[in-house]
Amino acid sequence: MLVNYPNGTKVKQSYILHGNRGMSLEHDINVTNEYYLVHDIAVIYKKPTPITVVKVDFKSRMDAVIKEAYYKTPSTTDYNGVYKGKYIDFEAKETRNKSYFPLANIHTHQIKHIKKIIEHGGIGFLIVRFTHYNLTYFLDGSKLISFIENNNRKSIPISFFQKEGKIIETKYAPRLDYLKIIDELEKEGEASEKIS
Secondary structure, rough: EEEEOOOOOOEEEEOOHHHHHHOOOOHHHHHHHHHHHHHOOEEEEEEOOOOEEEEEEEEOOOOOEEEEEEEOOOOOOOOOEEEEEEEEEEEEEEEEOOOEEHHHHHHHHHHHHHHHHHHHOEEEEEEEEEEOOOEEEEEEEHHHHHHHHHOOOOEEEEEHHHHOOOEEOOOOOOOEOHHHHHHHHHHHHHHHHHOO
């Protein structure tokens, strides 16, 4: 598939077409969020990327084409919303790498943003899909930040996701029930509070 960017750049995109691997993580999350909204479970949306349009070709009112644009500000994270009265904010990424998630795939300002969300009582996290295995992991933002602050690595090994993350099962509906994991983590937190 050929993607045309506003500055005229053309990039060829390829997709893995084995079983569910042809479905992108973004699509799966968007379908899941629609399910949550329709069933009055949560209100979570993909944030639009802020751009400034510089040049538009107006062939007709219905055929306006953006010819040149640039990013207004660096975007924070991909998704945000509200679930059970709590603010939710997260980033979603895919990697083709079999053994690690490159930290270059997530920007420093996004990590700082997730940290701020957590500091202010919100729920911040990362969803990562290892496309080779068709496995999608939920990684709590505090574990992501702890890993980054305590390691000099340029990547997070899959073993860290296996140990510290939670697998988000792919189902029919909702497609990726990541809110189920938030509920599980909340229960685990309540149980540890009772013990201490």
